[in-house]
Amino acid sequence: MRLEEHGYALSDATEAIRLDPxxxxxxxxxxxxxxxxxxxxxxxxxxxxxxxxxxHNDTVRSQLVSTQKLIRKIEFEKAIxxxxxxxxxxxxxxxxQEGTCSSRV
Numbered sequence: 001m002r003l004e005e006h007g008y009a010l011s012d013a014t015e016a017i018r019l020d021p022x023x024x025x026x027x028x029x030x031x032x033x034x035x036x037x038x039x040x041x042x043x044x045x046x047x048x049x050x051x052x053x054x055x056h057n058d059t060v061r062s063q064l065v066s067t068q069k070l071i072r073k074i075e076f077e078k079a080i081x082x083x084x085x086x087x088x089x090x091x092x093x094x095x096x097q098e099g100t101c102s103s104r105v
Contacts, residue, residue: 006033024053028060040071 013030016023031046047064050057 006036009033010037022053024050024057027053031060031063035067040067040074043067044071 010030010033013026013033016026017030020026027046027049031043031050034040034043034046044064044067047060047067050060051064054060
Protein backbone atom coordinates (compact mmCIF):
# COMPACT_ATOMS: atom_id res chain seq x y z
CA MET A 1 0.00 0.00 0.00
CA ARG A 2 1.29 3.46 -0.83
CA LEU A 3 1.63 6.12 1.83
CA GLU A 4 -1.43 8.05 0.65
CA GLU A 5 -3.50 4.84 0.71
CA HIS A 6 -2.57 4.40 4.37
CA GLY A 7 -3.80 7.93 4.94
CA TYR A 8 -7.17 7.09 3.37
CA ALA A 9 -7.39 3.82 5.33
CA LEU A 10 -6.54 5.73 8.50
CA SER A 11 -9.32 8.24 7.83
CA ASP A 12 -11.80 5.45 7.10
CA ALA A 13 -10.89 3.58 10.29
CA THR A 14 -11.15 6.75 12.36
CA GLU A 15 -14.58 7.49 10.89
CA ALA A 16 -15.70 3.91 11.60
CA ILE A 17 -14.57 4.31 15.22
CA ARG A 18 -16.46 7.58 15.48
CA LEU A 19 -19.61 5.84 14.27
CA ASP A 20 -19.07 2.76 16.47
CA PRO A 21 -16.53 3.18 19.31
CA UNK A 22 -16.61 -0.59 19.96
CA UNK A 23 -15.73 -1.59 16.39
CA UNK A 24 -12.63 -3.67 17.10
CA UNK A 25 -11.64 -4.19 13.47
CA UNK A 26 -11.45 -0.43 12.91
CA UNK A 27 -9.04 -0.01 15.84
CA UNK A 28 -6.94 -2.86 14.50
CA UNK A 29 -6.86 -1.42 10.97
CA UNK A 30 -6.00 2.01 12.31
CA UNK A 31 -3.20 0.51 14.41
CA UNK A 32 -1.70 -1.21 11.38
CA UNK A 33 -1.91 2.04 9.40
CA UNK A 34 -0.11 3.84 12.21
CA UNK A 35 2.59 1.16 12.08
CA UNK A 36 3.08 1.66 8.36
CA UNK A 37 3.25 5.42 8.87
CA UNK A 38 5.82 4.90 11.67
CA UNK A 39 3.51 6.42 14.29
CA UNK A 40 4.31 3.70 16.79
CA UNK A 41 2.86 5.30 19.92
CA UNK A 42 -0.49 5.75 18.18
CA UNK A 43 -0.38 2.12 17.04
CA UNK A 44 0.25 1.04 20.64
CA UNK A 45 -2.75 3.05 21.82
CA UNK A 46 -5.02 1.40 19.24
CA UNK A 47 -3.68 -2.10 19.97
CA UNK A 48 -4.41 -1.47 23.66
CA UNK A 49 -7.95 -0.40 22.77
CA UNK A 50 -8.43 -3.64 20.83
CA UNK A 51 -7.23 -5.61 23.87
CA UNK A 52 -9.57 -3.66 26.14
CA UNK A 53 -12.45 -4.78 23.91
CA UNK A 54 -11.05 -8.27 23.23
CA UNK A 55 -8.72 -9.21 26.10
CA HIS A 56 -8.00 -12.71 24.75
CA ASN A 57 -6.86 -11.60 21.29
CA ASP A 58 -3.37 -13.14 21.28
CA THR A 59 -2.54 -11.90 17.77
CA VAL A 60 -3.03 -8.29 18.79
CA ARG A 61 -1.24 -8.86 22.10
CA SER A 62 1.75 -10.16 20.15
CA GLN A 63 1.68 -7.16 17.80
CA LEU A 64 1.47 -4.82 20.79
CA VAL A 65 4.53 -6.41 22.39
CA SER A 66 6.43 -6.29 19.09
CA THR A 67 5.58 -2.63 18.60
CA GLN A 68 6.63 -1.77 22.15
CA LYS A 69 9.96 -3.57 21.57
CA LEU A 70 10.43 -1.60 18.36
CA ILE A 71 9.80 1.67 20.23
CA ARG A 72 12.36 0.72 22.89
CA LYS A 73 14.90 -0.20 20.19
CA ILE A 74 14.40 3.13 18.42
CA GLU A 75 14.68 5.05 21.70
CA PHE A 76 17.85 3.11 22.58
CA GLU A 77 19.41 3.90 19.19
CA LYS A 78 18.51 7.58 19.60
CA ALA A 79 20.07 7.58 23.07
CA ILE A 80 23.30 6.08 21.71
CA UNK A 81 23.36 8.62 18.88
CA UNK A 82 22.71 11.46 21.32
CA UNK A 83 25.42 10.18 23.66
CA UNK A 84 27.86 10.13 20.74
CA UNK A 85 26.95 13.70 19.84
CA UNK A 86 27.24 14.70 23.48
CA UNK A 87 30.71 13.14 23.70
CA UNK A 88 31.80 15.06 20.60
CA UNK A 89 30.50 18.32 22.06
CA UNK A 90 32.18 17.61 25.40
CA UNK A 91 35.48 16.92 23.61
CA UNK A 92 35.18 20.19 21.67
CA UNK A 93 34.59 22.06 24.93
CA UNK A 94 37.67 20.39 26.43
CA UNK A 95 39.76 21.43 23.45
CA UNK A 96 38.48 25.00 23.70
CA GLN A 97 39.22 25.09 27.42
CA GLU A 98 42.69 23.63 26.87
CA GLY A 99 43.36 26.26 24.24
CA THR A 100 42.15 29.02 26.54
CA CYS A 101 44.30 27.80 29.41
CA SER A 102 47.46 27.54 27.30
CA SER A 103 47.02 31.02 25.86
CA ARG A 104 47.07 32.47 29.37
CA VAL A 105 50.42 30.90 30.18
